[in-house]
Amino acid sequence: MFFLTPVLVAVVCILIVWIFKNGDGSSKRRKGEPRARAEVRPWVDEDLKDNTDLHQGEEGANDRQESEEDVEHIPFSHTRYPEKEMVKRSQEFYALLSKRRSVRFISSEQVPMEVIDNVIKTAGTAPSGAHTEPWTFVVVKDPDVKHKIREIIEEEEEINYLKRMGRQWVTDLKKLRTNWVKEYLDTAPVLILIFKQVHGVAASGKRKVHYYNEISVSIACGILLAALQNVGLVTVTTTPLNCGPRLRVLLGRPTNEKLLMLLPVGYASKEATVPNLTRKPVDQIRVIV
Amino acid sequence: MFFLTPVLVAVVCILIVWIFKNGDGSSKRRKGEPRARAEVRPWVDEDLKDNTDLHQGEEGANDRQESEEDVEHIPFSHTRYPEKEMVKRSQEFYALLSKRRSVRFISSEQVPMEVIDNVIKTAGTAPSGAHTEPWTFVVVKDPDVKHKIREIIEEEEEINYLKRMGRQWVTDLKKLRTNWVKEYLDTAPVLILIFKQVHGVAASGKRKVHYYNEISVSIACGILLAALQNVGLVTVTTTPLNCGPRLRVLLGRPTNEKLLMLLPVGYASKEATVPNLTRKPVDQIRVIV
Numbered sequence: 001m002f003f004l005t006p007v008l009v010a011v012v013c014i015l016i017v018w019i020f021k022n023g024d025g026s027s028k029r030r031k032g033e034p035r036a037r038a039e040v041r042p043w044v045d046e047d048l049k050d051n052t053d054l055h056q057g058e059e060g061a062n063d064r065q066e067s068e069e070d071v072e073h074i075p076f077s078h079t080r081y082p083e084k085e086m087v088k089r090s091q092e093f094y095a096l097l098s099k100r101r102s103v104r105f106i107s108s109e110q111v112p113m114e115v116i117d118n119v120i121k122t123a124g125t126a127p128s129g130a131h132t133e134p135w136t137f138v139v140v141k142d143p144d145v146k147h148k149i150r151e152i153i154e155e156e157e158e159i160n161y162l163k164r165m166g167r168q169w170v171t172d173l174k175k176l177r178t179n180w181v182k183e184y185l186d187t188a189p190v191l192i193l194i195f196k197q198v199h200g201v202a203a204s205g206k207r208k209v210h211y212y213n214e215i216s217v218s219i220a221c222g223i224l225l226a227a228l229q230n231v232g233l234v235t236v237t238t239t240p241l242n243c244g245p246r247l248r249v250l251l252g253r254p255t256n257e258k259l260l261m262l263l264p265v266g267y268a269s270k271e272a273t274v275p276n277l278t279r280k281p282v283d284q285i286r287v288i289v
Numbered sequence: 290m291f292f293l294t295p296v297l298v299a300v301v302c303i304l305i306v307w308i309f310k311n312g313d314g315s316s317k318r319r320k321g322e323p324r325a326r327a328e329v330r331p332w333v334d335e336d337l338k339d340n341t342d343l344h345q346g347e348e349g350a351n352d353r354q355e356s357e358e359d360v361e362h363i364p365f366s367h368t369r370y371p372e373k374e375m376v377k378r379s380q381e382f383y384a385l386l387s388k389r390r391s392v393r394f395i396s397s398e399q400v401p402m403e404v405i406d407n408v409i410k411t412a413g414t415a416p417s418g419a420h421t422e423p424w425t426f427v428v429v430k431d432p433d434v435k436h437k438i439r440e441i442i443e444e445e446e447e448i449n450y451l452k453r454m455g456r457q458w459v460t461d462l463k464k465l466r467t468n469w470v471k472e473y474l475d476t477a478p479v480l481i482l483i484f485k486q487v488h489g490v491a492a493s494g495k496r497k498v499h500y501y502n503e504i505s506v507s508i509a510c511g512i513l514l515a516a517l518q519n520v521g522l523v524t525v526t527t528t529p530l531n532c533g534p535r536l537r538v539l540l541g542r543p544t545n546e547k548l549l550m551l552l553p554v555g556y557a558s559k560e561a562t563v564p565n566l567t568r569k570p571v572d573q574i575r576v577i578v
Contacts (some may be wrong), residue, residue, distance in 0.1 A: 073562040076392055083401055086520045089406035093519045095467055097414045097512065112372055118379035120575045124568060125386045126511060127526045130435065133569050137512050140578045149427050212528055215549070218504045219526070222415060222511020223386065230382045231375045237416045237508070239501055251578060261503070267369065273362040279413060280422050286409045289429045289540060 050286060053110075057085070097226060098279075103234035105272035106188040106264055109235060116190055119227035126220035129211035134197040135220050138251050141190055148250055149193075150185035153240045157182070160241050184236070192235075193247065194221055195257035217260050234272075234279035235263040290368040334498055386515060387568075392523035394561035395477040400522060405479055405554070408516035416511035418500035423486040424509050427540050430479055434539070438482075438551075439474035441535045446471070449530050473525070477553035481524075482536065483510055484546035506549050517554060523561075 120137045128134055140146055157180035176225065185191065196217040210216075221237070228235055229266040240247065246261035368514040370378065409426045417423055429435055474480065489497040495514035499505075510526070517524055529536065533548035 009543035018292070071564040071566060074565045076390060076394070076523075076557055076563045078388070078392075078523065078557050078561075078563040086404050087401060087407070090404045090411070090516065090520045093516055094407050094411045094414075097411050097516075099367070100414055101365060102416050103367075105365075112376060115375050115379045117571060117575070118376070118383050121571050122379070122383045122386050124574050125389055125572065127514070128393050129528075131564075131566055133574065135574055137575045138578060139575060142578055145578050148324075170450075194436050215507045215528065218507030219511035219514065222513075223515050224511075225416070225508065226512050226515045227379065227382055227386075231379045232370045233363075233375075234367060239418075239504065253301040266578045268365055272365040272367075274365045275420075276363045277360060277420055278557075282406060282410050282413065285413050285422065285424055286406070286426045286428060287540075289427060289433055289434050 003080060006236070019070040033040070039190065052070060055135060097229055100225065100229040101234075101274045102236040103272055103274060104184055104236050104270050105182045105269040106202075106266040107269040108187045108189060109267050110189045111266055115231050115233070116192075119224055119231065119233075120192070122227040123220045123224035126216065126223050128216035128220075129213065132197075132200060132210045132213070132216070134200065134210040135214040135217045136197065136253065136257055137197040137224075138191045139190055140193065140251070143186070145250070146191055147186055149191060149247060152246045152250065153182055153243050153262075154180055156243045156246075184264045187269075188266045190265045191250065192224075192265055193259060194224075194261045194263070194265045195248070195253055196260045197257050199256050214260065221261055221263075223254060225265070228263075232267075233265055235265045238262045238264075312357065327333050352405045366537045386518055389514065389518040391525040392561055392563060393473055394556050394558040395523060395555040396474045396558040397476045397478060398556050399478045400555055404522070405481075405522050408513055408520065408522075409481070411516040412509045412513035414485040415505065415512050416503035417509075418502065421486075421489060421497070421499045421502070421504040421505070423489065423499040424506045425484040425546055426513075426544065427482040427484065427542070428479055429482065430541075432475070433479075435480055436475055437539055438480060438536060439471060441539065442471055442474060442529045442532050442551075445467055445530060445532045445535075450518065476558075477555045480512075481552045481554055482548060483513075483550045483552070484537070484542055485549045486546050488545050503549065510550055510552075514550070517552075521556075522554055523557045524554045526555075527551045530542070 013081065096170065116139060120139070123137065124133065124135070126135075140149065161180050194217060196213045197210055197212055199210050202208040225235070238261065240262055245260050247262075248255075248257060311512075405428060409428070412426065413422065413424070429438065450469050483506060485502045487501055487502055488499050491497040514524070514526065527550065529548065529551055536548050536551075537544075539545060
């Protein structure tokens with residue numbers, strides 16, 4: 001009896017510790033992960049980083065391959081300019097685009113809808129992974145909807161700023177306020193909300209993976225910004241942090257669409273100012289090999 | 290003595306199990322994670338999805354806030370066109386961009402380097418998160434380096450295609466070969482490799498988080514594509530799968546730069562063809578609210 005007791009106690013202890021550690025470990029991982037992520041990535045928009053599109057695996061891979069091989073190829077015709085004209089065109093386009101600035105002071109004056117349609121059509125000429133064209137441009141003109149969008153964004157922005165600033169900053173609330181009050185969401189005659197379609201639906205009814213959808217839609221946005229600058233309208237490129245799901249529901253977009261960007265569009269207001277920033281010279285952004 | 294032994298054994302056992310479980314748990318998590326990711330996301334370029342930029346937390350947040358508030362604001366001046374001219378400009382820009390196609394048949398004829406410089410300067414006018422300008426454009430003209438790039442990309446592409454196709458496809462190797470042979474990497478007079486800088490270095494020597502760097506660099510690429518089309522040069526937007534790290538090392542770029550895109554640039558070759566694809570009409574990509 002006295003000889004067995006230490007062995008028994010040892011076995012019981014091993015079992016207890018084992019059970020305790022296992023239970024603790026799994027609950028720690030399950031509960032701990034989202035919390036750890038929130039702490040480590042305070043400035044990542046969870047909706048933007050939504051990886052829904054990555055979990056479909058290879059479902060659509062064959063569809064894609066087939067569509068690429070089925071399509072007939074036709075001769076490509078293109079305008080070729082003399083060298084001197086190429087140089088001139090490249091200079092003029094640079095001069096036009098280099099005047100573009102992110103403008104937060106937008107006049108309430110209406111803009112021609114034909115122009116808005118044309119700039120969106122231009123954005124739609126962007127290339128996309130496997131020609132999926134995974135973009136939806138929601139043009140909001142309705143003042144009530146614009147105001148609801150403003151309410152959602154300001155609410156989330158306030159939370160973002162207060163969380164981020166911590167105690168030392170919150171003392172000067174008045175100063176901070178300018179950062180999350182987005183008047184342009186009411187005043188701009190048009191808001192363009194750009195959604196990326198993280199997957200599509202194939203003819204078979206199956207989900208079709210949209211490879212590189214975020215990159216494709218961002219490229220389309222780059223072309224949209226160039227098109228807006230070309231017609232003399234201004235905007236500011238915003239990525240409303242954590243507002244995606246609420247704005248998606250407000251605008252009645254399907255769950256395969258995730259908000260990527262919001263552009264308030266209009267004429268610059270007369271008193272518009274911009275930060276006095278400069279851009280890097282070409283030899284700091286370009287390397288020749 | 291006999292009374293103390295069970296207690297001693299219990300303490301020793303608890304310690305042994307504790308140490309064993311702790312060691313096991315952490316090694317399990319470290320080894321298991323990358324494998325699980327590789328299985329779930331077979332078609333994600335691991336280098337593109339490199340989240341290095343997300344692990345710095347708030348380190349740079351204050352730097353950003355300060356830099357935004359320190360900058361002086363100046364009046365914004367902008368060209369405003371009459372409404373009729375706006376409509377005309379929007380139509381013309383759409384007409385120009387709608388002729389853009391991804392062209393894989395590129396002539397070996399040299400292109401004016403002044404034009405390449407200007408289109409890169411134009412791309413550099415893109416907006417970026419907190420004005421970080423997180424892009425590097427590597428212009429490769431050297432035929433040996435171009436050929437090394439081709440070797441790396443074709444090697445990886447062959448693996449990608451064979452893995453992806455599975456057995457049923459591999460029977461027709463000849464047909465497949467056309468998919469991973471990238472002749473344009475040798476023939477195009479210029480390759481532009483676009484790297485995103487996932488973080489920068491602040492004046493203090495600390496890492497500076499580059500928020501939304503992938504979106505910013507993709508927007509710059511959209512503007513680059515528009516600028517190329519404007520001068521009559523062609524390209525094809527490629528995202529070489531899994532080649533990023535090798536190409537980065539080949540070109541001697543630092544570890545904070547990740548390859549996002551590769552654009553072979555030149556004149557279209559005379560026999561160039563393109564797939565006979567159409568684009569979605571505007572009412573399929575635009576919603577009005």
